[in-house]
Amino acid sequence: MITFLVSLVALILGYLLYGRFVERVFAPDDRVTPAVAKADGLDYIVLPNWKIFMIQFLNIAGTGPIFGAIMGAKFGPVAYLWIVFGCIFAGATHDYLSGMLSMRHGGAGLPELIGRYLGKTTKSVMLVFTVLLLVMVGTVFVYSPAEILHSMGGETIMWVIIIFCYYIIATMLPIDKIIGKVYPLFAFSLLFMAGALMIWLFVHWPTVPELWSHLYNMGAATEPDTWKDNIFPALFITVACGAISGFHATQSPLMGRCMKSERMGRPIFYGAMITEGIVALIWATVSAWFFYGDPAPGYSLISNATAGFHTSAPAVVNLVCNEWLGVAGAVLAMLGVVAAPITSGDTAFRSGRLIVAEWLKLDQRPIAKRLMICIPMFACSIAMLIWQIENPDGFNTIWQYFGWSNQALSVFTLWTLTVYLVRNKKPFWITLIPALFMTTVCSTFLFISKQAFHLPETLGYPLGGVCLLVAIIWFAVWYKNEMKKQK
Numbered sequence: 483m484i485t486f487l488v489s490l491v492a493l494i495l496g497y498l499l500y501g502r503f504v505e506r507v508f509a510p511d512d513r514v515t516p517a518v519a520k521a522d523g524l525d526y527i528v529l530p531n532w533k534i535f536m537i538q539f540l541n542i543a544g545t546g547p548i549f550g551a552i553m554g555a556k557f558g559p560v561a562y563l564w565i566v567f568g569c570i571f572a573g574a575t576h577d578y579l580s581g582m583l584s585m586r587h588g589g590a591g592l593p594e595l596i597g598r599y600l601g602k603t604t605k606s607v608m609l610v611f612t613v614l615l616l617v618m619v620g621t622v623f624v625y626s627p628a629e630i631l632h633s634m635g636g637e638t639i640m641w642v643i644i645i646f647c648y649y650i651i652a653t654m655l656p657i658d659k660i661i662g663k664v665y666p667l668f669a670f671s672l673l674f675m676a677g678a679l680m681i682w683l684f685v686h687w688p689t690v691p692e693l694w695s696h697l698y699n700m701g702a703a704t705e706p707d708t709w710k711d712n713i714f715p716a717l718f719i720t721v722a723c724g725a726i727s728g729f730h731a732t733q734s735p736l737m738g739r740c741m742k743s744e745r746m747g748r749p750i751f752y753g754a755m756i757t758e759g760i761v762a763l764i765w766a767t768v769s770a771w772f773f774y775g776d777p778a779p780g781y782s783l784i785s786n787a788t789a790g791f792h793t794s795a796p797a798v799v800n801l802v803c804n805e806w807l808g809v810a811g812a813v814l815a816m817l818g819v820v821a822a823p824i825t826s827g828d829t830a831f832r833s834g835r836l837i838v839a840e841w842l843k844l845d846q847r848p849i850a851k852r853l854m855i856c857i858p859m860f861a862c863s864i865a866m867l868i869w870q871i872e873n874p875d876g877f878n879t880i881w882q883y884f885g886w887s888n889q890a891l892s893v894f895t896l897w898t899l900t901v902y903l904v905r906n907k908k909p910f911w912i913t914l915i916p917a918l919f920m921t922t923v924c925s926t927f928l929f930i931s932k933q934a935f936h937l938p939e940t941l942g943y944p945l946g947g948v949c950l951l952v953a954i955i956w957f958a959v960w961y962k963n964e965m966k967k968q969k
Contacts, residue, residue: 546723724762728891
């Protein structure tokens with residue numbers, strides 16, 4: 483628990499100190515924001531700051547900081563390091579700067595920003611990549627809540643149809659009609675659940691592994707026959723939303739189009755990510771007790787838990803909330819594992835609609851033009867969903883591709899931000915270091931992952947190092963040429 487306390491304090495200080503430093507680097511001012519200059523009553527609408535924060539938090543969080551933290555906790559307390567340092571120096575910086583840069587460019591979507599700073603070819607590739615990622619988000623966040631609702635009654639396909647109908651409505655309607663009214667309630671429920679669990683931790687003060695005595699892969703040591711993932715790079719893919727996630731850069735522009743003042747960027751963008759990191763810390767600690775607690779493993783103290791180390795993330799949420807928080811916990815767990823992914827899914831489709839509309843330069847006020855984009859997008863998702871249902875391991879396959887794609891998108895976002903900072907003569911190292919690190923993570927994972935090249939580790943890791951070296955050389959050459967241009 484000492485590691486948890488230190489990590490919690492570190493995240494708060496990260497917001498107060500490093501967050502303010504990043505804010506000064508960008509230098510927000512009092513210029514007219516897109517929400518005012520381009521108000522259309524549909525996507526560009528001024529909303530109250532507290533509501534924007536709650537929607538931003540739910541958009542970027544969903545079940546990510548819960549499920550990711552639970553799976554990451556199997557690596558042991560080393561997950562704390564990634565959550566804390568990743569959140570402060572990579573994730574929150576990534577979310578803040580991508581949101582603010584979008585506002586500075588009239589509410590531009592991520593592919594548009596990438597094209598402006600990394601070139602038209604990269605923009606074209608990332609346009610397809612980003613929309614495909616968003617469709618995958620919507621798809622995986624249809625099936626998982628549908629399966630959970632099926633366990634309560636009704637057929638899975640019935641729930642899939644109901645959720646899809648909701649997606650269509652939420653994607654088409656103005657942002658303040660459903661998202662602006664319902665999301666703050668769901669965000670509050672996630673925060674309340676995390677707060678209640680943190681109080682439980684402080685009251686009971688469970689004995690969990692501490693960082694200084696367990697700085698190794700506890701999962702591999704505990705379950706060597708089944709847990710074979712190495713800390714690097716697997717941990718940095720598994721814990722995404724609680725540390726850094728490229729998906730966030732597609733969501734921040736949504737809220738950037740609703741902000742009346744640039745000066746609210748730090749509490750909304752940076753603050754929401756730090757809040758998500760705190761939620762991830764809480765669930766990582768709960769899970770550490772669940773898997774490795776002393777004197778007895780946590781799962782042996784929960785009446786309905788029988789699988790122990792192999793218990794799935796959704797099952798851990800349900801078991802813990804029902805056992806520890808009673809009826810209220812059961813309701814919150816249901817909101818967490820059902821409502822949260824659904825809300826992430828519908829904002830993913832909304833982001834996809836706006837990105838395609840921006841590319842095609844289609845005015846989104848006429849319903850017919852919204853349908854022109856939404857019908858093909860939903861058709862693609864339905865095809866992906868059918869394949870997922872027909873294949874026994876379809877969900878896991880799509881989820882693994884989504885995990886890597888998500889972090890790969892953060893790489894391109896970080897490089898975009900680095901180019902922006904260089905060209906504006908600002909301290910670019912704040913995004914360059916995370917960009918280099920995540921480039922190495924994603925390339926190494928691509929080389930050694932079973933879902934990709936699956937090369938031997940003796941070859942995969944050196945190739946990841948080569949990618950890092952190439953990135954450093956590429957940046958050095960580009961930076962030298964850029965400095966010549968600026969003289």
